[in-house]
Amino acid sequence: MKEKIGIEGISLEDIEGMRNIVDTAYRRTMERYDKGELGFMEVIQKDCECYRLSDRYKEFKYILVVGMGGSILGTQMVYEGVKGVYANELNSKKVFFLDNSDPELLYSILKIVALRETLVFVVSKSGNTVETLANFFILREKMKKEGCREDNVVIISSGGLLKEIGKRENYKIFEIPENVVGRFSVLSSVGLVPLSCMGVDIGKLISGARDMDKLCRREDVFNNPALMNALIHYMFLNRGKSISVIMPYIERLYRFDLWYRQLWAESLGKDGKGQTPVAALGAKDQHSQLQLYLDGPKDKIITFIKVRKFKEDFTIRYKGHYLDGCNLSQLINFQQLGTERVLTSMGVPNISIVLEDLDEYTLGKLIYMYEMTTAFMGEMMEVNAFNQPAVEEGKKITRELLEGKGKGEEVVKDYIIKI
Ligand code: PA5
Secondary structure, eight states: OOOOOOOOOOOOOHHHHHHHHHHHHHHHHHHHTTOOOHHHHHTTTTTTTGOOOOOGGGGSSSSEEEOOGGGTHHHHHHHHHHTTHHHHHHHHSSEEEEEEOOOHHHHHHHHHGGGGGGGEEEHHHHHHHHHHHHHHHHHHHHHHHTEEEEEEEEEEESHHHHHHHHHHHEEEEEEETTOOOOOGGGTTTHHHHHHEEETTOOOHHHHHHHHHHHTTTTOOOOGGGGHHHHHHHHHHHTOOOOOOEEEEEGGGGHHHHHHHHHHHHHHHOOOOOOOEEEOOOOTGGGGGTHHHHHHHOOEEEEEEEEEEEOOSBEEEEEEETTTTTOBBBHHHHHHHHHHHHHHHHHTEEEEEEEEESSSSSHHHHHHHHHHHHHHHHHHTTSSSSSHHHOOOOOHHHHHHHHOOOOOGGGGGTOOOOOO
């Protein structure tokens, strides 16, 4: 490895020099909110009771959420963030997420669940997303054959074919407000309705988001964590850090990485601009990605997320060994510290977010901080963080191909490797 090259940090003067950009980003974000464009800031003020289903929906043994992108990633992130990666093995309620048009995925889920005992949430804001509709159509046919009732299905949507079917077939329907964009929708009906059936305390989640909202409304960048987070990322983007790595040191936050990846990429990647989000996980990626982060191109900014108190812990015993008496939680947090130190000494900029513990409340805070960070960052970069023209174009092309109107294979056959 090369010699240490010192810290490439940001000074107070650097931040002072950005005053105009910060103030403008803050003002524009709040103006958009005042105009009613930022529904994700409004929904957290709603009473959580409106998202709860009646008791008869509690009896289902299985829950299956069907959706794509912003309509499902957040729900899965919160579920795993609260319940853990082996929740299905440990709990009597089994929860599945179906967010691909991969037939093997659907097959495996159908092998496990009994449809009559399954509560299916079909989530799509547009109500027309092809993967969601395709999976739903297949499920619907099977559910009819197995004699499922209308209570088996809950629709969460703001329109399209999905809502039409919902009304026609008398399914329970929850609205998604028009001004809530997919990837910013986890704290709306999109996430809260299914999560409330999965044993997640949605009240605590929202209370964390509301407390973070108070901090994110402060004009002073030094007292506003989202504004500061956006500013740091913006300044390093301008210094050539085109990749933003997020690296929690707790398994339960790996889905948070995937949610963040979508939020950052789809919101900010436009007009030739953007910062590529990368999902990493400590301590595992110290044995894979870290080599590149330390010794590869200096094009990254790293964010560590660490948790002080784990729900469970173990003490290691082996007389004479340096691990003797150490807790696993201490080990993983030392590993984070070591990585932070070595990255800093090699001149790789990094930020640490420290959670006291990881529960619904702290997760609600973290989610909302990232939503606000993304909104501020969009204004700093002068891109509209709340549209996704390229994603919409992709959806249109898929539809044209399916309707036989597309140009067919020749458009993708630049180079094919057959295995
Ligand atoms: O963030 C977004 O807008 C997208 O990721 C959408 O959530 C995704 O494409 C699914 O769209 P819909 O909810 O309309 O099915």
